[in-house]
Amino acid sequence: MSSIQTLDRILQNFVDSGLPGCGLQVVRGDETIYEGYFGYSDLEQKTPITASSVYRQASLSKIPLYTVMMMLYEQGYFLLTDPLSEFFPEWKNSKKFVTSPNGAVHAVPTDRPVIVRDVLSMKCGLPYCNAPGETDNPTVRAMQKAMQPLWDKGHYTLREQIAAIAQVPQEFEPGTHWQYGFSSELAAGIIEVVCGKSIDQVFEELIFTPLEMKDTRSHFFGNIQERMVKLYGRRDGQVVPFQTAMDDKHLPGPEHECGWARLFATVNDYSKLLQMLANGGSYKGRQLMGRKTIDLMRTNGLDEVMLRDFQDTYNAGYGYGYGVRTLIDPYAGNHNGSLGAFGWTGGFGSWCEADPAERLAIVYMHNFIPNEELYHHHRIRTAAYGLLK
Numbered sequence: 001m002s003s004i005q006t007l008d009r010i011l012q013n014f015v016d017s018g019l020p021g022c023g024l025q026v027v028r029g030d031e032t033i034y035e036g037y038f039g040y041s042d043l044e045q046k047t048p049i050t051a052s053s054v055y056r057q058a059s060l061s062k063i064p065l066y067t068v069m070m071m072l073y074e075q076g077y078f079l080l081t082d083p084l085s086e087f088f089p090e091w092k093n094s095k096k097f098v099t100s101p102n103g104a105v106h107a108v109p110t111d112r113p114v115i116v117r118d119v120l121s122m123k124c125g126l127p128y129c130n131a132p133g134e135t136d137n138p139t140v141r142a143m144q145k146a147m148q149p150l151w152d153k154g155h156y157t158l159r160e161q162i163a164a165i166a167q168v169p170q171e172f173e174p175g176t177h178w179q180y181g182f183s184s185e186l187a188a189g190i191i192e193v194v195c196g197k198s199i200d201q202v203f204e205e206l207i208f209t210p211l212e213m214k215d216t217r218s219h220f221f222g223n224i225q226e227r228m229v230k231l232y233g234r235r236d237g238q239v240v241p242f243q244t245a246m247d248d249k250h251l252p253g254p255e256h257e258c259g260w261a262r263l264f265a266t267v268n269d270y271s272k273l274l275q276m277l278a279n280g281g282s283y284k285g286r287q288l289m290g291r292k293t294i295d296l297m298r299t300n301g302l303d304e305v306m307l308r309d310f311q312d313t314y315n316a317g318y319g320y321g322y323g324v325r326t327l328i329d330p331y332a333g334n335h336n337g338s339l340g341a342f343g344w345t346g347g348f349g350s351w352c353e354a355d356p357a358e359r360l361a362i363v364y365m366h367n368f369i370p371n372e373e374l375y376h377h378h379r380i381r382t383a384a385y386g387l388l389k
Contacts, residue, residue, distance in 0.1 A: 002385075002386025002387050004034055004036075007026075007034050007380075007383050007387075008036055010380065014366075015038045015039035018239050019368060020043050020368065021038060021040045021229060022037075022039060022376075023037040023049055023266075023267040023365050023366075025268060025363050026360070027271055027274070027275045027360070028358065029359045030284070033387055034387060037051060041228075041229040041230060043239070044241075049229065051267070052215075052266060053228075053267075054215060054224055054227045054264050054265065054266055055228075055350055055365040055366070055367050056228070056229075056346070056367050057265055057270075057348075058262055059344065059346045060351070062344055063273065063323070063344055064207055064263065065184055065188060066120065066323025067297075068202060068203060069120060069187050069191065070296070071206055073116075077195075078116055080116050081116070082115060083113040084119065084190075085113060087189065088166060088189065090163055090166040091113070094109070094110045095169040096125060096169050096173055096174075112175075116190065117301075119183045119190065120183070122179060123178060123179070123306070124179070125139070125171040125174055125177070126165065126183070127179055132148070137171070139168060146164045155255050155256065158188055158189055162185060177305065177306060178307075178320060179309065206288075210283065210288055211283055211288070213270075215265060216270065217263065219250055220251060224264065229367050231243070231348065231368075232369070234369075250262075250264060267365050270352065270365070274352050277294055278354040278355060278356055280294065281294055294356065295340075296321075297323070298326040298356075299321050301319070302319045307319060314345075314373055314374050318333060324343060325344060327339055327341045335381070336382055337355050337358075337360075338356075341353055341355040342354055343362075345371075348367040348371055349371035350364070350366070350367075351373065351376075352364070362384045
C-alpha cells in the first residue's frame with residue numbers, strides 16, 4: 001500500500017522534475033492522514049512553500065460556487081426547473097444557432113428556455129469568451145461582439161456581463177450537450193439575485209465563516225498578496241515567471257471588477273470545504289448542508305452523447321453532476337477510489353476530490369502553466385487512495 005513516505009517521494013519528484021512547488025492534504029473523517037509541502041513559492045527568492053502559501057484557484061473556484069448553489073436549492077430559493085428569465089428577464093427569448101443544409105448559419109428560437117439545471121450541469125450552450133480573437137465559432141463571435149463595449153470600458157459587473165450575453169444565440173439547444181463555459185457566471189448571478197447580496201458576501205456567510213476558511217476570498221486583504229505563490233511556466237524548456245490578467249481581479253476597487261472575481265485559497269482552507277462534502281455536509285459537529293443534497297450534486301447527469309462531449313483521457317471514468325465531475329466507472333478511469341467520488345480541477349494546477357463512501361478529502365495545489373494535470377493529479381489521486389487500509 002501507499003504511505004506517507006510514498007506521497008513525500010512523489011511530491012519531491014514533482015519538484016525535482018521542474019515544478020517550483022506544491023502542497024497536498026488528505027483528510028479522512030476529521031483526521032488529517034497526510035499533509036506535505038515541497039519546493040518554493042518564489043524560486044528567485046528561495047521562499048519555501050508552506051501551509052500558509054496561497055494559490056490561485058481558477059476553475060477550482062467552482063466547487064465553492066456550486067456548493068452554495070446546492071445549499072440555496074435545498075433551502076427552497078429556486079427549483080432546478082426554473083427558467084433563467086425568472087432571475088434575468090432579458091433571457092426570456094433565447095435563441096440558438098442552426099446550420100442549414102447549404103451550410104448557412106442562422107439564429108432561431110430555442111425549443112425551451114435555459115433552466116437552472118442547465119446552468120448547474122454546463123448545458124447552456126455558451127462557451128467561455130474572455131477576450132477578442134479570431135474564431136470560426138458563431139456563438140463565440142456573437143459573445144465577442146456583445147462583450148466588446150464592456151471590454152472597451154475596462155471593467156464591468158457580473159450583472160452587466162450577464163445582460164450582455166443574454167443577446168447571444170446559444171451553440172445548441174439547452175440541455176442537449178455538455179459544454180464547459182459561461183454557466184458559472186450565470187450561477188453566481190442567480191445567487192446574487194435570490195440572496196440580494198454580492199457573491200462574496202454569500203460565500204462569506206454560507207461557507208467561508210462556518211468552515212473557518214480564513215484565507216479564501218476573491219480580493220486581496222491583509223498579507224495575502226505577499227503569501228501568493230508566484231506563477232511559473234515552461235518556455236523554451238526553461239521554468240520562468242508568468243503573468244496572468246486574472247491576478248488583477250484580486251485587487252480591491254471597482255476599477256478591477258471584471259464579472260466574477262476568481263478565488264484564492266490555501267491547501268488547508270480548501271481541505272475544510274472538501275472535508276465537509278466528504279462527511280455528508282457536516283463540519284466539526286455542525287450540519288451545513290444535507291447529505292442527500294450532496295448525493296444529488298454528485299449524481300451523473302450526462303447521457304451517451306454528453307459523455308462524449310465531456311470525457312477525455314484526463315476525465316476518463318467520470319461523468320458530470322452539478323458543478324462537479326463524478327466517478328461512474330473506476331475501471332475506465334484507472335481509478336482506485338469509490339463510485340460517486342467527485343471534485344474538479346483548476347487551470348493553474350489545483351485539484352480536489354471528495355469520496356463520501358470513505359469520508360476522504362484530497363486537496364492538491366500548484367500554480368504552473370501548463371498545469372500538466374494528467375501527470376500530476378492522477379499520481380496524487382492513486383497514492384492518496386492507497387493510504388486507505
